[in-house]
Amino acid sequence: MSRPVIHQLPSDYHQAEQLILLEHGKLLLINILALLPLVIALVVMGSWWVLVLRLRGSIAGGVGADWSPLFWLLLVFVLIIIIHEGLHGLAIHFAGHKPRFGVLLSKGAFYATADNALFWRDDFLIIALAPIVGITLLGMALVWLLPDTAAYYVALGVVLNAANSIGDLWMTTVTLRYPSTALVRDQMDSMTVYIKS
Numbered sequence: 001m002s003r004p005v006i007h008q009l010p011s012d013y014h015q016a017e018q019l020i021l022l023e024h025g026k027l028l029l030i031n032i033l034a035l036l037p038l039v040i041a042l043v044v045m046g047s048w049w050v051l052v053l054r055l056r057g058s059i060a061g062g063v064g065a066d067w068s069p070l071f072w073l074l075l076v077f078v079l080i081i082i083i084h085e086g087l088h089g090l091a092i093h094f095a096g097h098k099p100r101f102g103v104l105l106s107k108g109a110f111y112a113t114a115d116n117a118l119f120w121r122d123d124f125l126i127i128a129l130a131p132i133v134g135i136t137l138l139g140m141a142l143v144w145l146l147p148d149t150a151a152y153y154v155a156l157g158v159v160l161n162a163a164n165s166i167g168d169l170w171m172t173t174v175t176l177r178y179p180s181t182a183l184v185r186d187q188m189d190s191m192t193v194y195i196k197s
Contacts, residue, residue, distance in 0.1 A: 005096035006118040006183060013183060013194040019174050021167045022107045022189040034166040037132070041162030045139070045155040052144050052151070062147030072149075076157040081110050083138075084131040084161055088112035091127040095119055104189060109167075111188045118194070121175055124184040128172045132165040 021030060064072065089099035089112040097114035104111065119127065139158035143151040171191050175184060183194045 003120050003123075006120075007116045009118060009183070009194060012197050014197050016178065016182070016193045016195045017174065018190060018192045019171065020190040021170065022104065022109055027107075030166055030170070033170070034163040037166055037169060038159060038163035041136070041159040044136075045143070045158050048140055048143060049151075049155055056144065059147040059151075062150055064153075065147065065149045067149075072153045073156075076153050076160065080135070080157045080161045080164070083135055084164065085110050085112045087130040087134045088127055091123075091130040092117070095123040095127060102188070107189060109189060113186045113188050118183040118185050121178055121180050121182040121184060124175055124186070124191075125172055127186075128168040128175070132162060132168060135161045 020026070085101055089101060092099040092112060092114050095114075095117075097117040097119070099112050099114055101110075101112050103109065136158055139154050139161075142154045145151075146154060174191070175182070175193065178193055178195055181196055185192045185194070
């Protein structure tokens with residue numbers, strides 16, 4: 001049974017917690033914490049790379065084999081941002097809201113949100129985790145399918161995305177402390193959790 005799409009906070013709910021990720025005092029902490037998913041993704045993708053090479057062998061050449069590393073890095077950076085925010089937006093859409101995309105230039109952050117939207121806890125968890133799960137799985141499939149050069153940069157993109165997902169992981173950790181009846185409002189660089197009184 002699906003739950004209704006909510007825009008107005010019900011009268012029997014009250015604010016339980018607000019998390020502002022990109023406030024001045026947390027920027028250094030969030031960048032340090034980003035090393036944790038980065039290292040985990042390095043281990044996962046490095047192990048996957050070794051397994052792929054062992055099982056299917058090396059594939060030389062292919063599109064992009066002669067591209068400069070700088071071009072590859074720029075391409076990976078741009079594509080990861082687009083896919084990451086696009087997956088957030090797709091999950092927002094499936095939760096019944098209209099996604100809006102943007103960038104906070106002063107904080108160097110891209111975002112996908114929905115204006116005046118309240119998400120059920122489980123819907124918000126899907127929205128928060130869609131990019132790290134989706135990009136990791138897609139990246140693993142592409143590493144298997146693509147020639148070595150392209151596969152290497154895809155794997156690098158997965159690692160960079162994992163580090164970039166630290167805000168999503170932090171919000172997930174906060175959200176999991178509340179029951180499934182909790183409502184979450186996403187506000188670009190922050191979130192507010194509401195629970196029944």
